[in-house]
Amino acid sequence: MGSYRQCILLMLFILFANSVYSKAYEGDDDGRRKKIIGAILDLSSRAGKEEKVALDLAMEDFYPHLSSRPTLLLRDSMKDPVRALYSARTLIKKHGARAIMGLGTWGETAMVAKLGNKSEIPILSLANEVPCWASGNWPFMVNAVRSQIAQMKAIAAIVKTWQWHKVNLIYQELDHSPIAPLITALQEVDVEISDLLPLPPILLPDFSLSEKLKALKNGQYRIFIVHSTTSLSNIFMEAKKLGMMEKEFVWITTNTVTDQIDVLDESIISSMQGVVGVRSYISHDTKDMRHFLSRFRVMFHSQFPNETYTEPGIHALEAYDAMKVMSIAMGGKDWRDGGELLGRIFDCNFEGLTGKFKFKKKSLEPASIFGIVNVVGKSYRELGYWSDGLGFSKTIDNNGDGGTYNESMIILGQVYWPGGPWLTPKGWSVPNTSEPVVIGVPSQNTHKEFINVSSKSVTGFVFEVFKATIALLPYNFPYEFQPFNGSYDSLVKQVGLKRFDAVVGDTAILAKRCEFAEFSQPYSASGLQMVVLAKSKKLSRPWLFKEPFTSIMWVFTGIVNIYNGIVVWLIERNHNPELRSGPIHNQIGTMISLAFNTLFSQHGHRLHSNLSRMAMIVWLFAALILVQSFTAGLASLLTLEQLSAASVDVETLKRNGEKVGCDANSFVANYLEVGLGFDPSNIVKINSEEDYATALTSGDISAAFLEVPYIKVFLAKHCNLFITSGQPFKVGGFGFVFPRSSPYLGDISKAILRLAEDGTLEKLERSLTSTFKCSSSDSDKNGFRLGLDSFWGLFVITGGTSSLALLLFLVGLVRKNWHQRRRRRHHNHCNVHDFWLFAWETQNRRRHWP
Numbered sequence: 001m002g003s004y005r006q007c008i009l010l011m012l013f014i015l016f017a018n019s020v021y022s023k024a025y026e027g028d029d030d031g032r033r034k035k036i037i038g039a040i041l042d043l044s045s046r047a048g049k050e051e052k053v054a055l056d057l058a059m060e061d062f063y064p065h066l067s068s069r070p071t072l073l074l075r076d077s078m079k080d081p082v083r084a085l086y087s088a089r090t091l092i093k094k095h096g097a098r099a100i101m102g103l104g105t106w107g108e109t110a111m112v113a114k115l116g117n118k119s120e121i122p123i124l125s126l127a128n129e130v131p132c133w134a135s136g137n138w139p140f141m142v143n144a145v146r147s148q149i150a151q152m153k154a155i156a157a158i159v160k161t162w163q164w165h166k167v168n169l170i171y172q173e174l175d176h177s178p179i180a181p182l183i184t185a186l187q188e189v190d191v192e193i194s195d196l197l198p199l200p201p202i203l204l205p206d207f208s209l210s211e212k213l214k215a216l217k218n219g220q221y222r223i224f225i226v227h228s229t230t231s232l233s234n235i236f237m238e239a240k241k242l243g244m245m246e247k248e249f250v251w252i253t254t255n256t257v258t259d260q261i262d263v264l265d266e267s268i269i270s271s272m273q274g275v276v277g278v279r280s281y282i283s284h285d286t287k288d289m290r291h292f293l294s295r296f297r298v299m300f301h302s303q304f305p306n307e308t309y310t311e312p313g314i315h316a317l318e319a320y321d322a323m324k325v326m327s328i329a330m331g332g333k334d335w336r337d338g339g340e341l342l343g344r345i346f347d348c349n350f351e352g353l354t355g356k357f358k359f360k361k362k363s364l365e366p367a368s369i370f371g372i373v374n375v376v377g378k379s380y381r382e383l384g385y386w387s388d389g390l391g392f393s394k395t396i397d398n399n400g401d402g403g404t405y406n407e408s409m410i411i412l413g414q415v416y417w418p419g420g421p422w423l424t425p426k427g428w429s430v431p432n433t434s435e436p437v438v439i440g441v442p443s444q445n446t447h448k449e450f451i452n453v454s455s456k457s458v459t460g461f462v463f464e465v466f467k468a469t470i471a472l473l474p475y476n477f478p479y480e481f482q483p484f485n486g487s488y489d490s491l492v493k494q495v496g497l498k499r500f501d502a503v504v505g506d507t508a509i510l511a512k513r514c515e516f517a518e519f520s521q522p523y524s525a526s527g528l529q530m531v532v533l534a535k536s537k538k539l540s541r542p543w544l545f546k547e548p549f550t551s552i553m554w555v556f557t558g559i560v561n562i563y564n565g566i567v568v569w570l571i572e573r574n575h576n577p578e579l580r581s582g583p584i585h586n587q588i589g590t591m592i593s594l595a596f597n598t599l600f601s602q603h604g605h606r607l608h609s610n611l612s613r614m615a616m617i618v619w620l621f622a623a624l625i626l627v628q629s630f631t632a633g634l635a636s637l638l639t640l641e642q643l644s645a646a647s648v649d650v651e652t653l654k655r656n657g658e659k660v661g662c663d664a665n666s667f668v669a670n671y672l673e674v675g676l677g678f679d680p681s682n683i684v685k686i687n688s689e690e691d692y693a694t695a696l697t698s699g700d701i702s703a704a705f706l707e708v709p710y711i712k713v714f715l716a717k718h719c720n721l722f723i724t725s726g727q728p729f730k731v732g733g734f735g736f737v738f739p740r741s742s743p744y745l746g747d748i749s750k751a752i753l754r755l756a757e758d759g760t761l762e763k764l765e766r767s768l769t770s771t772f773k774c775s776s777s778d779s780d781k782n783g784f785r786l787g788l789d790s791f792w793g794l795f796v797i798t799g800g801t802s803s804l805a806l807l808l809f810l811v812g813l814v815r816k817n818w819h820q821r822r823r824r825r826h827h828n829h830c831n832v833h834d835f836w837l838f839a840w841e842t843q844n845r846r847r848h849w850p
Contacts, residue, residue: 548633
């Protein structure tokens with residue numbers, strides 16, 4: 001009986017103690033409610049585990065005295081928003097929590113925020129992205145982490161660096177559409193979305209990730225951006241099985257993936273080789289950070305010994321800063337008024353582990369610096385950083401400033417891409433099908449030399465350019481032509497409607513056509529010009545006679561002529577008294593007259609020396625050639641001047657109501673009406689190139705408006721009958737047509753540029769006119785002018801001959817003078833000998849005189 005009574009008393013004591021304990025910490029009226037802080041975390045995730053340890057450390061750091069330390073009541077949401085709501089209701093209603101922290105996903109935050117607003121309890125959410133409208137609907141909901149939305153610009157900057165134009169997005173499908181900012185950032189750098197793969201919040205058995213990835217693989221575009229936290233191992237491991245982690249594939253991840261790389265298994269890392277990721281920036285250089293890191297490692301290992309990686313991530317730092325906010329806001333007071341506590345939270349201003357912690361319009365300043373990493377081997381390389389508004393840099397100092405910034409990621413150095421580090425993937429490949437590219441060609445073409453479509457083949461200049469272009473592509477380009485009977489505008493629209501994969505034809509590049517498709521680099525000259533019938537006109541130019549020869553040709557002709565005259569004068573003056581009589585000025589006049597008379601008259605019989613005859617015969621031969629060349633050149637210039645006199649202008653044609661012609665299926669008719677102001681009734685549409693010549697000759701039209709490439713062929717066919725008039729109008733040249741952001745467009749344009757640089761295009765253009773007898777009747781007069789380079793051989797012959805004659809004459813003259821002097825010396829010697837002989841004989845006779 002006594003022991004029974006003791007048991008009853010013990011039970012009553014326990015119930016009383018429990019009641020007192022409950023009132024002390026959970027009651028509604030004893031003043032201890034301020035000591036309760038609720039935390040709802042997902043302890044099944046790495047982020048939830050880091051947040052728990054960080055909160056425990058924060059409680060020790062910010063409440064060093066146990067007597068004043070609030071009680072942190074932790075509940076595990078297990079990734080279930082409904083469970084998070086139930087836990088929050090229990091913490092508030094039963095335990096009297098004055099604030100709720102955690103809620104690492106938007107789904108959990110959205111469920112609890114309404115309850116916090118009703119109970120006027122601050123809800124500090126650690127969700128990565130919270131919609132901007134949430135704080136307006138639920139004033140007691142506080143987003144205690146920085147928005148990472150600026151990372152989407154970093155992703156777009158990476159894509160822009162390597163000039164990729166279409167990407168595929170793989171993302172987790174949530175209510176607040178976190179993918180929208182990424183799409184916007186990509187659109188701002190002219191990057192289009194090829195395909196979307198939304199992943200459900202939970203991968204159910206009936207969801208085949210393998211089939212979804214296989215559908216993406218069969219497309220043309222090889223750039224994949226992953227923004228998802230769902231089954232990361234499944235995404236990359238399935239991609240590797242399907243051969244999507246090899247050469248020409250590119251994988252880029254946002255921080256939702258990259259922030260967890262440190263804790264992924266080696267098997268997952270091995271399937272992510274070459275992935276480029278954007279991750280949250282954490283500075284490890286501050287004293288507070290170093291102190292936090294050392295203590296975190298110890299406590300994390302103590303609480304979760306099965307976790308091999310003990311370094312804290314961004315989630316731990318955010319939870320630590322959030323608890324610091326609560327400690328500052330609560331102070332040591334009894335905050336029974338939730339509204340007053342909320343105001344104190346928004347007034348907080350301090351330097352946290354994640355940076356400056358200050359609310360502006362009830363929001364923290366968004367994160368603006370992100371790390372760029374590249375998965376290689378068993379871990380990853382830190383390539384550098386990206387800063388919003390600045391770009392990429394190799395380093396970031398303590399103040400968040402870097403050294404050298406650049407918009408291009410190339411500044412970060414070599415990237416290891418899937419399949420190898422050296423070649424940057426082009427981001428697309430030829431589809432994995434054997435179906436050829438369907439190319440539309442215009443069957444109703446006016447100018448058959450450019451493209452001629454028959455039932456069996458396609459020929460012409462455009463086709464030759466196309467063949468030369470695809471021959472330079474680094475891959476096979478199977479294609480088939482399909483004729484199209486309609487206007488060129490309609491043909492281009494068919495590409496936009498995806499009836500054709502491309503258009504090959506003499507298709508002018510126009511702004512309105514670019515609304516439906518894109519054009520390659522032009523492969524022909526641009527411009528629209530007027531062609532008219534050539535008419536004669538009496539010439540009145542006083543100096544036209546000198547145009548056949550260039551100025552240096554005239555001067556050199558005169559010099560050689562005078563030189564030959566001097567040679568003949570020197571040789572003949574000893575034989576002709578007229579050439580050496582009179583004063584010196586008369587002799588010079590006679591010499592010049594002799595030089596120019598020989599140019600126009602053959603009087604070799606008057607010459608007495610064979611040397612002068614030799615020089616004069618050669619000079620007469622040269623003079624004959626020069627005279628004939630002069631006559632031919634002058635005749636050509638006279639023809640040119642007559643043709644040029646037929647120039648007319650657009651205003652005269654419009655004023656006189658003249659009819660003009662243009663191609664029937666081209667844009668020119670609309671350009672003449674809208675752009676130049678011609679009356680539609682005066683515009684004649686012509687279906688054949690031969691009809692232009694007939695219409696111009698007969699006077700049915702006064703002018704024809706043709707694109708510059710057509711004019712070259714037309715004038716070559718009808719040499720000297722038609723000429724161009726006026727300056728060309730600026731319109732686009734010819735180009736090949738492809739759908740917007742076509743993967744072939746860049747390579748096709750590059751190949752056309754190579755054809756232009758190596759002279760292939762010029763050769764093909766010359767082949768258009770080589771079969772005709774003239775290339776153009778609208779040549780410049782300088783083309784008819786003859787220069788010294790055309791006759792220097794002739795001048796060498798005649799000058800050399802005259803110089804040889806002069807040399808032989810001088811040699812003969814010297815020899816003659818030498819013989820004359822010798823004879824004189826001999827005569828003088830004989831006279832002296834006779835004198836002495838006579839003197840000797842006289843002396844001897846005197847000796848014999850008696």
